[in-house]
Amino acid sequence: MDEKKKLVVSSAPHLRDEGTVGKAMRDVFVALIPVSLVAIYFFHWYAVFIIGVCLVTAVLTEILFRKMLKKEPRLYDWSALVTGLFVALLFPATTAWWKAAIATFIAVGIAKELMGGLGRNRFNPALFGRVALIIIAPVMSFIDQQFSALYLNLGTVDSMTQATPLAMLHQGMEMPGYGQLFFAFPGGALGETSPFFLLLGAAYLFYKGHIGWRIPVSIVGTVFVLTFFFGANPLHHLLVGSLTLGAFFMATDWVTSPFTDKGKIIFGIAIGILIVVFRLGLSPTEGVAFSILILNGFVPMIENYTLRPQFGKVKKAVAVE
């Protein structure tokens, strides 16, 4: 048939908005660039190196696993790159590159692709990868011994010796000023360096409609109220550790958070409670990561209890005015 006269058919609707998973993931990547730059400012080549290792590992892992599973690699959806960058931001700059690489491998390979690929993973891949390293600590110490000769020295950077603010808080040391903690303070993981620049990225995602207010507000609110109630300094708890990264970027992950409005709030409050339990009662290290992962597992249950009634289920008699 003449190309000019050809008619295209498909099912309705015949209009689509421009949003795609790939564009949304790319926006998340973009939103993480400011905080990544802050990390690079503090940790120089160490930060660049860790981020690079994670991104490359993420891409290679996705290609490897999807080939193994006989699926087409889907790098264009940006999800591998986003997971890679997330993993990098969860590590301190001093982390050995193989640790970061193994975490990324677990994140993209196991937590995402083996779970069925993007959309079917129950747990946040990046957090899963990060926490897996803690769980397999005995194996890691063996690997560390084997690889120790391969540790790259990229020069001396003063800020690397800085104690993490979370540890300082836990040990009752004197804390840096609020402004410093909020805008930029070295110490801890790359993604902990600046709540301000994280919020900048989160504002972009909010503007783009990729994240909502329910989850982050309920996490932050719960942590604030509970730490205040237990006599800790709520502002310090909000500003240190990966709380901002967790509340605004990790817990809001589409795939691993509830799809009901009420469920989002319950999910956020429960994460907030767990964070405070970890921070005040247990070891504060990776408390945010554990809290979010634990609640990821409860998502189907939360959804079941928070379903909305369909249109017309609420009966109300209204008179014509």
Next chain:
Amino acid sequence: MEVKAFLGGLHVPHYKSFSEKQPIKVASLPEEIIIPLSQHIGAPCQPLVKVGDRVKAGEKIGEAESFVCAPVHASLSGTVKAIEKRPIHSGQMVECIVIEVDEQQESVGYANNDVEKMSKEEIIQAVKEAGIVGMGGAAFPTVVKIQPPPDKPIDALILNGCECEPYLTCDHRIMLEKTDELLKGVKLLQKVLDVEKAFICIEDNKPDAINALKEKNDDPNIVIMKTPTKYPQGAEKQLIKATLGREVPPGGLPFDVGALVQNVGTAVAVYEAVKYNKPLIERVVTVTGQNIDQPGNLLVKIGTPLEHLLAECGGIKEGPAKVIMGGPMTGVAQSDLSVPVVKGITGITVLPPAMAYGEPEYTDCVRCCKCVESCPMLLYPNLISIYGEVGLYEKAEKWNTMDCIECGICAYVCPSERPIVKFVQQAKPKIQKLQASRKNA
């Protein structure tokens, strides 16, 4: 008077500018008209003519023999060429009466009744004889709708002039150009239904129509209502919710909450049927889109082939195009341009190659909730699409697939490009079978 919006819904681009300023123009006569015996929801008509018969314009050629049915009429005079199965816009093959149009046009001639003096029964009879169906797209026989069961009293008549579907402007033009007929039609409907209050609802992106109606209307019992511009504001249940604050229960009909919704075009057709005994043999159709040379609103004889109408509007600019019967959210893409314009066709949208995509390559649901947030029926389209995709129809039923109004918002927003409406359309007949087998068990 303004109203609150319903929950869910979305602002979709309007694309109304192609045709909204174009006055209604009478389309030229085609050489052949194709009158399907089933242009409505319900049983098909029985043909009253045979091949070789001469028919006049306005002559009844298909009789309604069951209650939910509407007769069909010859829209032009000519000779019956064939009575055979022909494709219609839905893709089905339907028994059609094909008429070769004469050079000299002859009409049955119309009355000029004094509508004030007509009784309810006479009005109902006139609507029935004229073969009027809902002209907003659903094509439900109007005569059935205006005789609600006696145990369901109606206290509010809603005239739907929202026209929330992108591109389409036929209702907009009707409200502007046939304002008097519309108001007279509303009064007839009020009389038949014994309803005091009538609401004419118009989205606030058509201020000229709102003003025109407000100026001409002198009846305090007819309220001109400005509704927010939000898709799908014109969906029956959403419109009732926004106008009256009442929710039609799942599986229910508007009269369950004392409401009745009619399209503004239907009201005009009712007036013409009652006043002149004029059958529904022509309607206003918007021919529009980036890819049609001269977009406009045309008064088209029922049965006119689609290709005649496209040629009348300067033809398709460039291929490969997508020709949609109806608007782009709920319309049906056509593969055959010989199909006729029927009573329920509101418009023809011709999309350019850049917008004419085929079935999208979709990926897994990423649970972004965009469909959940915008579903006007407050369903969970994400789950329905997952169960529909893999054929778990009992699960799909449990998640209220049957209550989906197929407005298309879910698929419109889906970042994974999932054809959610298609999954729903595939699931519905399967679920009906399940329900039937359960009844028989």
